[in-house]
Amino acid sequence: MIAEIMKRGEIMELSGTEIIVESLKQEEVKVIFGIIGAAIMPLYDTFGKMKKLPFKNILTRHEQGAIHAADGYARATGEVGVCIATSGPGATNLVTGLANAYLDSVPLVAFTGQVPTDMVGNDALQEVDITGITLPITKNNYIARRVEDLASIIKEAFYIARSGRPGPVLIDLPKDIQQARCQFKYPDKVNREGYKPSYKGHVRQIKAAAKKIMEAKKPVIIAGGGIINANASEELQKVALKTNIPVVNTFMGLGSFPKNHPLSLGMLGMYGQYVANQTISSADLIIALGTRFDDRITGNLKQFCPHAELIHIDIDPAEIGKNIAVNIPIVGDLKYTLHQLNDYLTEKKNSSWLAEIKKIREKIIPQLEEKKGELKPKYIIKCINEFFKGEAIIVTDVGQHQMWAANYGQFMHPRTFVSSGGLGTMGFGLPAAIGAKFGCPKKPVVCISGDGSFQMNIQELATAIYNRLPIIVVLMNNGYLGMVRQLQELFCERRYVSTSLAGSPDFIKIVEGYGGVGFRVDKKEEFYPILEKAFQMNQFVLIDCQIPQEENTFPMVQPGSSINQMMGVDQS
């Protein structure tokens, strides 16, 4: 109906909620995740009145589930994720999800209901100052005080969420503004004097960087999440292959460079790979692309890459020089800047450097093959690699299983590794997998989780199973909050305080209770056939993997140490 009126070019008067629906349609939103409540009822009522809603409306079972689903959707597709919550507790339940998206630069727009404007500030039922609360964890936020402003606020919110360094934006919607009416026109563009992200890199700096790269004897590329956000994987590969520079990935950058490529050294950092950390530490030039030198990457800052000069390209000027001094800073979008950079580069062999790295690799003794029958995490990931060949979207929760997945997973394409990096949010996995599956229905989605994380948003089993999403959950069940248990083992003389998960439910029965299917695996040789079977069943399946209780994530860097001092490495 609205579309017809618009076609006729008539000026039409819409309610606030109709404006929201129309605006979401203009932004080509395909799915929204949310939970209804009193203060957001007018919006849902408008959904109800429409003959055909232009997007899918998914009811989750908790607002945190809604925002993580929107987050998983955004990471898997590159489009803006959208979630909705009511006022008060609905809104505060989004807080963790907003912080999660903010730290990992994920484009989201969150709508929250609010009490009517004349009650704002009176501590009315289910009123919280959500714009105040989310100030430091959103890229921007708004409270719509006039219905006339609503269309431009939404336009701006989507633009800000997806442009520059992406991030979450929140719009608070007082109930009376949802119901008020005004003429609707969706703005064509956004013009904010204080927000002009620069996309093209400074040519003089790019030339200087190219010169350094050509001169360097031991160059390394650190490819971060910025490569994925900028859709710059192809450009990255062109640069690396032309100059034969080895590539290490940050956790957030996994998938931006194919892991099976000879130039790939895997993930660096605290739980990264030995070869990646050693290579970085003896490099003479580091080309850091879309990374923020998080403490989990650098280890002890003073001993980080002592011999290297640093080129840092990032779209966010505030990230350049924040933790590490930079020799050549370049502010710009990586797709543009790498394309620019590539023009100034010529082919290069780097043979002796690559030979040196090969020697580092050979020093590591391959870990002993697991005893027959014992189901080990590494083997589980190996099976997943073998079966899906890097073509599935791997979503993880947070903990040991996450590090196993990151280290051993064969990530071949961008947006196939969806995981909570900066905030480390347990409970992210299942809802994010739901979002990823809605975004990419044709791709297999595997959620690798742990018995601790999984219980933090276990209620989303209802969302996944009711919506018939064929997600495979691989639950690494060790009866512990394993990552912290490992730290207690290493640094607290095995005082396992509050890390035992005794009292956990029978996960198979839980899944069956929701209408899904579950299998328990405790022997090595059972896993692959069950995985195969789960995939063929094409429905929601949980595989409860009984892994050794005290399995550790090694190698690792002790907090405060230099990243080349790793423990748990078997060397010759």
Next chain:
Amino acid sequence: MKHTIAILVEDHPGVMARVAGLFTRRGFNIESIAVGPSEKTGISRMTIITSGDEKVLEQVTKQLNKLIDVIRVRDISPGNIIERELILVRVHTDSLPIRAEIIQLVEIFKAKVVYVERNTVTIELSGDEEKVSGFIKLLEPFGIIETVRTGRIAIARTKANGNA
């Protein structure tokens, strides 16, 4: 080291909280903050006096620039700037000779008496930090009842120094 930071912001609700919040989060102390409308409608200018090392200041400046409502941030302290602060101060005047003495100080400092009661006098003064602090110091022995200060505002001396 002390810095005078000039910030141009869009006059939106919450912008003060955003700016102040950033200072808190990065462990930067705000010594004074003055806000008022600029020459353009809808745009306000903030002057913030703060102290801290260069590296933290650079980070604060960059983070401030990331705020959507912030149009421009400049550290104008090293430049050639004019700084002013306005104060209102009420002082005891127990006797006529004391009142005369205070009024003499007012004249020397080119301040202004804005209100007189039988045993108090209220004075207005504007000037840079040195002048204002010096004046207050001289008034202290008479017994200051109340001091109100606006916080400093600053402007570059010439256009060549750039506007903030």
